[in-house]
Amino acid sequence: MGSGLQFLKGARARRLLPLALVILAAWAVAARAAAEALIVSDELPRADALVVLAGSSAYVERTARAAELYRAGRAPLVLLTDDGQRGGWSPELERNPSFAERAAWELERGGVPREAVVVLPRRVASTHDEAALVFDYANARGLHSVMLVTSAYHTRRALWTFRRAFEGSGVAVGVSAVAPGVQTPSAATWWLSPRGWRAVAGEYVKFFYYELRY
Numbered sequence: 001m002g003s004g005l006q007f008l009k010g011a012r013a014r015r016l017l018p019l020a021l022v023i024l025a026a027w028a029v030a031a032r033a034a035a036e037a038l039i040v041s042d043e044l045p046r047a048d049a050l051v052v053l054a055g056s057s058a059y060v061e062r063t064a065r066a067a068e069l070y071r072a073g074r075a076p077l078v079l080l081t082d083d084g085q086r087g088g089w090s091p092e093l094e095r096n097p098s099f100a101e102r103a104a105w106e107l108e109r110g111g112v113p114r115e116a117v118v119v120l121p122r123r124v125a126s127t128h129d130e131a132a133l134v135f136d137y138a139n140a141r142g143l144h145s146v147m148l149v150t151s152a153y154h155t156r157r158a159l160w161t162f163r164r165a166f167e168g169s170g171v172a173v174g175v176s177a178v179a180p181g182v183q184t185p186s187a188a189t190w191w192l193s194p195r196g197w198r199a200v201a202g203e204y205v206k207f208f209y210y211e212l213r214y
Contacts (some may be wrong), residue, residue: 023069035187035200039152044174050075051134054083058151059103061182066149067110081130084123110144138171144174152180153199157207
């Protein structure tokens with residue numbers, strides 16, 4: 001009797017396996033499409049300033065892209081926003097440097113002169129704060145164009161937010177997406193890690209919130 005039940009369970013499992021594989025494959029395709037839908041790239045040929053948006057866990061990939069654009073002559077200035085977050089202990093400085101400081105160091109290592117890097121003074125807590133801060137800076141300095149540099153899954157919301165903030169100002173706003181896979185997970189595998197769920201699923205939650213609030 002026991003062997004008969006085990007046979008039936010095994011047969012059921014064999015029947016369900018193809019269905020499970022189909023569902024998994026469909027989910028993988030849908031998950032990738034959802035991730036890629038968040039990614040936009042609308043680069044300006046040249047801008048008055050690059051704006052590296054704060055992202056404590058992704059500052060290396062963002063500054064690397066900004067340094068690449070600077071070296072290519074795409075902008076003479078790089079602006080950094082500061083979310084106030086701090087990284088690990090620095091034995092040399094005997095303190096925990098902020099991620100904005102670390103981003104400035106990464107830019108210098110990438111070939112951007114220190115005098116071409118500006119850390120904007122006001123702390124920010126959101127992309128909306130960053131847009132307002134950069135708008136004030138651009139307005140005060142007479143900038144005509146800015147190009148955002150941020151992680152891929154953040155690009156759609158960032159561009160939407162900045163263009164709303166700059167609407168009617170005459171300042172052109174573009175965005176350069178950092179390809180995922182360095183500090184952010186790839187579009188094909190984001191759903192396999194908690195970081196991926198924060199980066200992709202969390203971004204959808206934030207986007208819908210922004211559309212309702214702003």
